[in-house]
Each structure stands twice: as C-alpha cells, then as structure tokens.
Amino acid sequence: MEYPEPIAKLIASYTKLPGIGQKTATRLAFYTLGMAEEDVIDFSKALASAKHDLTFCEVCGNITENTMNPCVICQDTSRDQTTVFVVENARDVMAMENTRDYHGLYHVLNGVISPSSGTGPEDINLPSLIRRLSEHQEIDEVIVGTNVNAEGEATAMYLARLLKPAGIKVTRLAHGLAVGSDIDYADQLTLIKAVQGRTEL
Amino acid sequence: MEYPEPIAKLIASYTKLPGIGQKTATRLAFYTLGMAEEDVIDFSKALASAKHDLTFCEVCGNITENTMNPCVICQDTSRDQTTVFVVENARDVMAMENTRDYHGLYHVLNGVISPSSGTGPEDINLPSLIRRLSEHQEIDEVIVGTNVNAEGEATAMYLARLLKPAGIKVTRLAHGLAVGSDIDYADQLTLIKAVQGRTEL
Missing domain, CATH: 1.10.8.420 (RecR Domain 1)
Known part of the structure; x- marks a missing residue:
C-alpha cells in the first residue's frame, strides 16, 4: 500500500x-x-x-539577491579594498561578518580543490579570483580562510604558490587551540600546530 | 549581518x-x-x-485525498467489516498494511489519551469510534494497536472498559520479544511481558 x-x-x-x-x-x-x-x-x-x-555575486561569488548584483559587500566602498578574504562558501562569510572584526572584501570559492573527488581549480570560483586580482591592483593581501582539513589546506597551498610570485601577500588563518578549550581535549594535530605557532608574551 | x-x-x-x-x-x-x-x-x-x-477520512480518521472520502480502505467492501484495528496515527496504518496480513478496517485516533499533557478521550478521534461501533453492529472485535508506553496502554485500558460492556471483543497486540532479537538485549519489562504471554509448543 x-x-x-x-x-x-x-x-x-x-x-x-x-x-x-x-x-x-x-x-x-x-x-x-x-x-x-x-x-x-x-x-x-x-x-x-x-x-x-x-x-551568485558576479564579483565575489557570494550569494545575493538578483536585484543586488554585485552584492552588498562588494558595493560597499567604505570597506577596505586592499584585502580579500577567501572562503569556501557563503556561510563562512556570514560567520566572519558576525565577528564584526573584519572590514575587507571576500571571495567565495563555492568549493575546494579536491583531487580525490576530481575537483580542480577550474571547477570552483577560482579563475574569477585571479581575474579580480589582476584587475584590481590595489588588492595587496589575500587571507585564505578555507577549512582546516586536507582539501582546505591543499587549496590554501595552491593559492599561495599561484599568488605569491605576483607580489600578493598570501596569509592563512592561525591554527591553534580554540578559545575556551581544554588542552587535554585538543586533538594531537591541533596541539602540534599550537606549539609551532606559539607567540611570545 | x-x-x-x-x-x-x-x-x-x-x-x-x-x-x-x-x-x-x-x-x-x-x-x-x-x-x-x-x-x-x-x-x-x-x-x-x-x-x-x-x-481526514470522515469514517476512520486516516489521511486521505479530498477526492476520496471515505478513504480507500473504508470504501473497500472486500475487507473484513467485522474487525476494527485502532491505531494512533496514519503511519501505523501504513506499517500494518505493509505486512499484508491484516484485512479488516482501521480507526485512526490521531493521538492518545494523555492526562499529563491534558489530552482526554474527547480530544482525539475517539467519539467517532464509539459512534461508528454503534452504527455498525457487524463490528465484533476491536484490536487496540496503540504504542507500548504509558499513554498507549492507558488508551487501550480506556477502550477495553468502555467497549467490553457493549459486548465487543477488545484485544491488544501481543507484547514480547521482537523477532530476531536477543534475550540479553531485551529490556526487563519486555522480558516480563514475554514470560507472562508464553505459549505452549
């Protein structure tokens, strides 16, 4: 039935x-x-x-309403036009915006480079980033905010190798202990990264 | 944002x-x-x-299309018209029908009696069952298939007390071990019920 x-x-x-x-x-x-x-x-x-x-915003790849293209962030001239924060998806933009601590621009890849699933640089919103950087010479730093896993790291590495020779500063979000976390609950890789990235007090 | x-x-x-x-x-x-x-x-x-x-089917309370009221089951005169299987919701009808082992009628309560949440017999599709039983004297058995928990049992008990004096046979689905289950994984109440309901081989 x-x-x-x-x-x-x-x-x-x-x-x-x-x-x-x-x-x-x-x-x-x-x-x-x-x-x-x-x-x-x-x-x-x-x-x-x-x-x-x-x-998708024709400039940064973020989601936007049909009636607002480029998106609100790309149209906001009061934002720092020299820094581009590269993220995997639109939710990451929202997470970052909610911190109210970053005032530059974004570029949403809508994916990551993943050889295992056959996703190459051409399959995500990466060519448009290259075009954007060459058209806007005022951009001097690209912050890579892809996720902290094999694919996110591979994408970050790819971007660094591609953009550094062009004289663009490529930075990666810090790895380390989450605020409020316990050391004995942290996984080993995070602990190793936290030691490597230690700062002087 | x-x-x-x-x-x-x-x-x-x-x-x-x-x-x-x-x-x-x-x-x-x-x-x-x-x-x-x-x-x-x-x-x-x-x-x-x-x-x-x-x-909802005007006879049994099961869900049905607007164009098919009473529902397919209630309209099917080839089904056994002497037995009514009382269940809590339309999904239970589907589960039973999928066994292809029951060929009588249904009555869907769309709820259970639950004093703790203030649901009395009048708040569920129970008055229509009483009406149905009095209008259709050919119905001689009511199988109570409410869930096996406090509210389902209370509803079953209520139906038994209400209908037995009217000469209607009221039965309850057997409690016991699920087919394929391990005795040592069964909860205590189920084990007790399985012993109480033991059958001779």
Whole structure:
C-alpha cells in the first residue's frame, strides 16, 4: 500500500535533503500536515523564492539577491579594498561578518580543490579570483580562510604558490587551540600546530 | 549581518520542522540552493498540495485525498467489516498494511489519551469510534494497536472498559520479544511481558 499521492510526493521531496532518510522524511511530512497552513505556505514560497530570487555575486561569488548584483559587500566602498578574504562558501562569510572584526572584501570559492573527488581549480570560483586580482591592483593581501582539513589546506597551498610570485601577500588563518578549550581535549594535530605557532608574551 | 531575505526566510521555515535547529536549517537551505530547479519546485508544490489536497477520512480518521472520502480502505467492501484495528496515527496504518496480513478496517485516533499533557478521550478521534461501533453492529472485535508506553496502554485500558460492556471483543497486540532479537538485549519489562504471554509448543 502507498500513501496518498500528495503525502507520498512530500516524503519523496524530504528524502532528497542530506541526512534525511525514509523514516525521518515520513515523520517530517506528517508533521508538516499538522503545521499551521500559513507556515506551510510560507515554506512552499520560500523554497521557490530561494531558487528564483538568489544568484551568485558576479564579483565575489557570494550569494545575493538578483536585484543586488554585485552584492552588498562588494558595493560597499567604505570597506577596505586592499584585502580579500577567501572562503569556501557563503556561510563562512556570514560567520566572519558576525565577528564584526573584519572590514575587507571576500571571495567565495563555492568549493575546494579536491583531487580525490576530481575537483580542480577550474571547477570552483577560482579563475574569477585571479581575474579580480589582476584587475584590481590595489588588492595587496589575500587571507585564505578555507577549512582546516586536507582539501582546505591543499587549496590554501595552491593559492599561495599561484599568488605569491605576483607580489600578493598570501596569509592563512592561525591554527591553534580554540578559545575556551581544554588542552587535554585538543586533538594531537591541533596541539602540534599550537606549539609551532606559539607567540611570545 | 543577515542573509539575503530569500534564504533567511527559507532557513526560518526549516527551523519550524521538529529536530532541526538553526545550524541544520542553514545547511539545508544552502543545500536547497544547490539542488536541481525541478526538485525544488516539486518540493514547493508538494508542501502546498499536502496541505490543500489531503484531509481526514470522515469514517476512520486516516489521511486521505479530498477526492476520496471515505478513504480507500473504508470504501473497500472486500475487507473484513467485522474487525476494527485502532491505531494512533496514519503511519501505523501504513506499517500494518505493509505486512499484508491484516484485512479488516482501521480507526485512526490521531493521538492518545494523555492526562499529563491534558489530552482526554474527547480530544482525539475517539467519539467517532464509539459512534461508528454503534452504527455498525457487524463490528465484533476491536484490536487496540496503540504504542507500548504509558499513554498507549492507558488508551487501550480506556477502550477495553468502555467497549467490553457493549459486548465487543477488545484485544491488544501481543507484547514480547521482537523477532530476531536477543534475550540479553531485551529490556526487563519486555522480558516480563514475554514470560507472562508464553505459549505452549
């Protein structure tokens, strides 16, 4: 026996989300049936709108509304135009912006170099970074904020080798102990990095 | 800084689902942006349709399409009209139907009696069961298939006390060891129930 088609379709849609299997999708679909009509309609509209009304910034690759391209950050001339922070995705931009501590520009790769999954420099938003750097000679530092894993490090290394000869300062976010963390809970690699990067008091 | 409105709205919608917090919702929203346009539109339509095109069967309380009321099972005269299987929700009907071993009717309570959360017999689909039983004298057995927990048991007990005096046989699903399970992994209550319900070989 099958569920009535409207709910079967909703279950099928939920299973397309990452980490959501048949059981969870069924639970979510039935939960949806019990939600306020207004919330479900909002949800339905938000899905369509997110797909229709958003695009990637033509300058930095961050997500932005169709009506705002280049994005808010790229259009903000009050920001430091000499520094570009390179990140893997739009969520990283948000995390950094929420610190309110960085006032330069961004470049969103929308991916990382990953030989194991066949993702090369041309497959991510990297050629546009090279173009941007050559067109904007005022940019003198590229901060590489890719994640701290094999692929993030490989991407950082690639960028350093490519950009340093062009006279651009390439820096990497510091590795070390998280603020508030316990040394005995830190993993070995983090501890080693923390010792290597020790600073004088 | 806030995300562009279309994605902020989508994140807000995802957080309304059970067990999905801000972080997961953000991850799902960005994943949605990367999904095939067709899949997202299907998802959007499925949400609206599930809310608009489904209703509760006027006889048994199971979910059914607006165009099919009473539901497929209630309309199927080839089914055994003398037995009603009482369950908590529509998913339980599906689980039972998938066994292909039961051929009677169902009654979906859409809840359980739960004094602790203030849910009484009138708050679930129970009055309609009483009405149904009095209108259909051919029903001679009610199988109570509520979940095996305090509330499910309380609901089963309530039904037994209410229906037995009216001459209706009220049965409860057997408690015991799951097929394929190990005795040493079974919880104590299940073991006790399995001993109490032992059968002669």
